[in-house]
Amino acid sequence: MAIPFGATWGTLIERCEDLPDEATLITPLASKRFRITDVQDQRIIIEDVDSGDSQPLQREQFAALAEHTREASEGYELERLPPKAEPYAAVLALHPRYVLDERENTLTELDEADESAVLDDAPHLSMSAGANDQQDSEREEPEIDVYSDMLLLIDALEREDMSALESVETPVLVNLYTLLSDVQRNANDLRQDVTDVLLERVGHDRPVHGQYGSIQRTTRRNRSLKDNEEVLEAFAETGIDREQLLGVDRSKVEEALDVVSVPESAVYDVSESEYVRKAEVDEERKETRLQGLKDRLAVSDDPEADALRQEVERLEQEIEELTEFSPASSFETQPESG
Known part of the structure; x- marks a missing residue:
């Protein structure tokens, strides 16, 4: 029997309220960062980390997403989400009954809530202060x-x-x-x-x-033969002839080649390949x-250094443009094609 969404909503609100102020969530597809700034009876307020824009996430839209997720036996495909509705999936995944799989790009409802789930291990959530901003300011040469x-x-x-x-x-x-x-x-x-x-x-x-x-x-399972006597003793009562278990000892073959005139090619399949190796x-x-x-x-004042720094700044600007956040006013699922 499906759990009423009212109970789900109550648990989700509690999880959001328990988050530290500096906790940063990340949308599953666009990797946009946001924080929860307020939790109310009918909505959750989030703020984009980069732009500072605020967006209310409405309870009824969470209910719609939860229903779609329940109906998807193999997990709700996140690509069906409107781009501006991704924060709903990231927030709903804070609930112990929902799992956000970023490898499969799905949101799944578990049969039983995973109360042992640790928020610190959630791929879409960073509990560290300042998230990427703090990491950038504290970067040092390793x-x-x-x-x-x-x-x-x-x-x-x-x-x-x-x-x-x-x-x-x-x-x-x-x-x-x-x-x-x-x-x-x-x-x-x-x-x-x-x-x-x-x-x-x-x-x-x-x-x-x-x-x-x-x-x-x-x-990974690795095997290596035990001492010969142990191996032979293990097969002693099975009827297997000892000679069938005794192989050619490579070290003894090398010793024999040193004292007799048998050509190497008679006992070895020899092939050569060319390669280079680092000498010093x-x-x-x-x-x-x-x-x-x-x-x-x-x-x-080095022009070349200025050019390098400008290139870094250009790349940083491109990254910022790619991660710009546009708040959504409502959640509507996109129809499945085909």
């Missing part, structure tokens, strides 16, 4: 190797035409290969460190989403170049 190597790599990539590698001079290709190798190694090291922390936070029950993707905890890295030269890049950006 003391990790992959960051420095990536700066050098970006600088090198911007100087060459990567669409025509055949025309790039050999010393430049050597530099690129060296930097790519360093970035790959250090990125893998950092990824492992991140993995270790995530394993302590992510359970097996559901994916966890971020702005650029999602992860899910999985288990000029760390001093890398550090000098890296410091030069930093100094270039720090000198205010």
